[in-house]
Amino acid sequence: MNAPEALFPANWTKAKKQADLIKLAKSILLEPTGLSEQDLHHTFGHLFTHRLDDADLYFQHTRSESWSLEEGIVKSGSFNIDQGVGVRAIYGDKTAFAYSDEINLEALSKAAKATRVIGPAGGKQAVASKLFNPVSNKLYSDINPLDSLQPKEKIALLEGIERRAKARDPRIIQVMASLAGEFDVVLVVRADGLLAADVRPLVRVSVHVIAEQNGRRESGSSGGGARHDYLYFDQELINRYVDEAVDGALVNLESRPAPAGPMTVVMGPGWPGVLLHEAVGHGLEGDFNRKGSSAFAGRIGQRVAAKGVTVVDDGTLSGRRGSLNIDDEGTPTQCTTLIEDGILKGYIQDSLNARLMNMPLTGNGRRESFASLPMPRMTNTYMLAGKDDPQEIVASIKRGLYAVNFGGGQVDITSGKFVFSASEAYWVENGKIQYPVKGATIIGSGPESLKQVSMIGNDLKLDGGVGVCGKEGQSIPVGVGQPTLRIDSLTVGGTA
Secondary structure (H helix, E strand, C coil): CCCHHHHHHHHHHCCCHHHHHHHHHHHHHHHHHHCCHHHHHHHHHCCCCECEEEEEEEEEEEEEEEEECCCEEEEEEEEEEEEEEEEEEECCCEEEEEECCCCCHHHHHHHHHHHHHHHCEECCCCCCCCCCCCCCCCCCCCCCCHHHHHHHHHHHHHHHHHEEEEEHHEEEEEEEEEEEEEEEEEEECCCCCCCEEEEEEEEEEEEEEEEECEEEEEEEEEEEEEECHHCCCCHHHHHHHHHHHHHHHHHHHHCEEECCCCEEEEEEECCHHHHHHHHHHHHHEEHHHHCCCCCCCCCCCCCCCCCCEEEEEEEECCCCCCCCCCCCCCEEEEEEEEEEEEECCCCCCCCCHHHHHHHCCCCCCCCCCCCCEEEEEECCCECCCCCEEHHCCCCCEEEEEEEEEEEEEEEECCCCCCEEEEEEEEEEEEEEEEEEECCCEEEEEEHHHHHEEEEECCCCCCCCCCCCCEEECEEEEEEEEECCCCEEEEECCCCC
């Protein structure tokens, strides 16, 4: 299952600074086919025979694997190597893009000639004659996670998950577990001369269990990950994932149909921030606001949330799933305040939309792979903590829902309206949790729900490292988070 190590230089684990990362990326992405910096200048020369506002090259080499266990057997395992280059040309608000899974001068030249036609012939822009390196973050190790455990150790990790889950309770009748890792090397070259590289590790463990009692079956899930190697998953953390999944399934066995109607909803800390990500975060991405299709378009400086609500997008958190040293346009990531004390402060930007909106870059130009166009996308998006005690927030509910965990959902960016399912929730009366409920859906509007926030907990928590964000067919890893929140009125769809 392991790829030939000859693909990588012997000193790849020692890359520490941006210059070292660039040297490593060149050794993997350019040198095997004889490409030089001069060839990159020639490619931009081909591009700028037409009038363009911007252009870039994005090289990528990715090794990934996944292992999955079901019914006590590791039933599937996969290993993939993928590499290629994307060439983008921009004129005004129009973009031309071509990519190749072959990295060589011929492929670059063909892509440049195909994309440059987005602009009129007769280019006069000067192409940077010298490449320069940006100042970048150092948020995670350069280690290749796929080699941090042997195959037998990976299998043993998954088998251990099943043993613990079934030992926890005899009602657990089925366990599914997976382990996944990725080692991603990227090199970005821009027409202004910027040359940037990143080496991105990523690992994840997922646990799903099914419990049965008196003919009724319910499920529970947990898991997490980080930009780290597999040693991140020590026994204590694995045990916590298993216990969370088992506890979730057993709680659901006791659940009753969820009440329906408008009511107070308290959302727990951490992963429930996915609602914030979907209902608010996407609406703050630059492309939607430039086009006027977001509910937040043209509202910078206006109140869009209750006092005390501060939301940031932070790509600089060490080791987090959504973090990056640089975005996929070579811009260092940063912590961007989107909403401060209820006032809209800014948007998430890539280079295209920042230029067209005359706004600063925020380091949020992201793409799924070399075969995809970059777009403004979130990194780690979360609400800052407040001053309220979480127990007091739950105790403040007269009649309402306490939603601890969320499943899937849908959002309309233009209106901000959302529908989310609660995978673990409790009915509360007079400040006391009464019983778990099943089938609760949370219905509302992102901008309106922010105005309904009346209590903010002091228990900010980030998710465990499982977030995947989809937009226009591209999926990328992200992080979410929030403290415990009381929202005075949301519509709950239920079965009771």
